[in-house]
Amino acid sequence: MRLSRYFLPVLKETPADAQIVSHRYMLRAGMIKQASAGIYSWLPLGYRVLRRIEQIVHEEQQRAGHIPLLMPTLQSADLWRESGRYDAYGPEMLRIRDRHDRDMLFGPTNEELITDIFRSYVRSYKDLPMTLYHIQWKFRDEVRPRFGVMRGREFLMKDGYNFDLTKEDALHAYNRHLVSYLRTYERMGLQAIPMRADSGPIGGDDTHEFLVLAETGESEVFYDSEITDLKFGDREIDYDSVEQCQAVLEEFTSRYARTDETHDEEVFNRIPEDRRRVARGIEVGQIFYFGTKYSEPMGATVQGPDGKQVPVHMGSHGIGVSRLLGAIIEASHDDKGIIWPEGVTPFHVGIVNLKQGDDEADAACQALYDGFTALGLDPLYDDRDERAGGKFATMDLIGLPWRITVGPRGLKNGVVELTSRRTGESEELPPEEAVRRVAAIYAAG
Ligand SMILES: Nc1ncnc2c1ncn2[C@@H]1O[C@H](COP(=O)(O)OP(=O)(O)O)[C@@H](O)[C@H]1O
Numbered sequence: 001m002r003l004s005r006y007f008l009p010v011l012k013e014t015p016a017d018a019q020i021v022s023h024r025y026m027l028r029a030g031m032i033k034q035a036s037a038g039i040y041s042w043l044p045l046g047y048r049v050l051r052r053i054e055q056i057v058h059e060e061q062q063r064a065g066h067i068p069l070l071m072p073t074l075q076s077a078d079l080w081r082e083s084g085r086y087d088a089y090g091p092e093m094l095r096i097r098d099r100h101d102r103d104m105l106f107g108p109t110n111e112e113l114i115t116d117i118f119r120s121y122v123r124s125y126k127d128l129p130m131t132l133y134h135i136q137w138k139f140r141d142e143v144r145p146r147f148g149v150m151r152g153r154e155f156l157m158k159d160g161y162n163f164d165l166t167k168e169d170a171l172h173a174y175n176r177h178l179v180s181y182l183r184t185y186e187r188m189g190l191q192a193i194p195m196r197a198d199s200g201p202i203g204g205d206d207t208h209e210f211l212v213l214a215e216t217g218e219s220e221v222f223y224d225s226e227i228t229d230l231k232f233g234d235r236e237i238d239y240d241s242v243e244q245c246q247a248v249l250e251e252f253t254s255r256y257a258r259t260d261e262t263h264d265e266e267v268f269n270r271i272p273e274d275r276r277r278v279a280r281g282i283e284v285g286q287i288f289y290f291g292t293k294y295s296e297p298m299g300a301t302v303q304g305p306d307g308k309q310v311p312v313h314m315g316s317h318g319i320g321v322s323r324l325l326g327a328i329i330e331a332s333h334d335d336k337g338i339i340w341p342e343g344v345t346p347f348h349v350g351i352v353n354l355k356q357g358d359d360e361a362d363a364a365c366q367a368l369y370d371g372f373t374a375l376g377l378d379p380l381y382d383d384r385d386e387r388a389g390g391k392f393a394t395m396d397l398i399g400l401p402w403r404i405t406v407g408p409r410g411l412k413n414g415v416v417e418l419t420s421r422r423t424g425e426s427e428e429l430p431p432e433e434a435v436r437r438v439a440a441i442y443a444a445g
């Protein structure tokens, strides 16, 4: 992409109403525009990151054997009356009446709809285990939408639902989700800690929230500092193996880590004092096991091996896809702007031409651009006729992890400059070598 032909409405001024850094940078970098309270348009740069996050979520869900589909945003109230949640859900649910006076709602979550799909088609235990998921817009009429995409009213969520014959199988599905979530967040450059949580309006006995530590987080969290040393890394895991998934769950949940809702001072105080941490965190996901809470009232049963009809055991599992942009920025920025982890960056590399219109500099930039494109990488080439200072400020603000600076002086010596956004370190090297270096970094990630 050439910046002169792109739509990147960068703001010089810091928007007055944005209280936290991720919201400020998303507005300043031209990633989002508020459409109304808690509802945003995704401008091209923000949309690119959103799509990359979605892509990682899809890949990791499917690696775990979960099946994608797509359910609508508007739902019929009748299904929610069957589960009893139409009245129970409260004012966060946006209720709508259509021209035929039918009660509809903009889905805040999808347990009822997916249970209806399941019961319409699945008859036998032989079709289980099954986990279906989608990535779809949700609406919750939050009293106080704030912090940009962190607490929106309309937001993008991955929500998945497992259907299993027995509680044991459903707990394996729970563990499988926990493992896949650890992988998912790490690929985005995030450490998200599973913490024992409260089940809220979804209901159920077993639930963990995944929290990214950040001062601006809305939840208060209590944990044993040893937990932050745990990394999932690049270990191979067989998602069908009950033992392997169980072992990962135990490894990542055996140390104390809870949100304020389930915090127990007495248990916490058994940890050696120097390891006790009280901090704040951003909830980027949650997994639940809730057994037959929906399958029973809604009649989602299968024929078991003994020929008897039994309600299936279910769980639901969410990832806050749009919230993740905010969480990643909260975890990775400096006073000049965003620092995207390689896994989610909107463009792989920025190319800054210090002397636009100079034949040699223009040709060198074009060659870099073509080199990256040929390797399947997306460069953003700042080909505008602007001061170097302004170009650097834009690149720093939008946070591409790597920048290549091209100018007549370096080219005389056959070199360009490769700069890491994270460390600020620069290195001079021949253009072809710069392309190889950047490509190798992405190939390794
Ligand atoms: N208002 C919101 N804006 C953005 N993301 C949200 C919002 N509400 C929930 N999410 C994201 O969706 C994920 C799954 O939702 P869920 O656990 O049902 O939400 P909650 O815990 O707020 O009831 C949450 O972990 C969070 O990351």
Ligand SMILES: [Mg+2]
Residues within 6 Å of the ligand: 209, 283, 285, 286
């Ligand atoms: Mg939650």
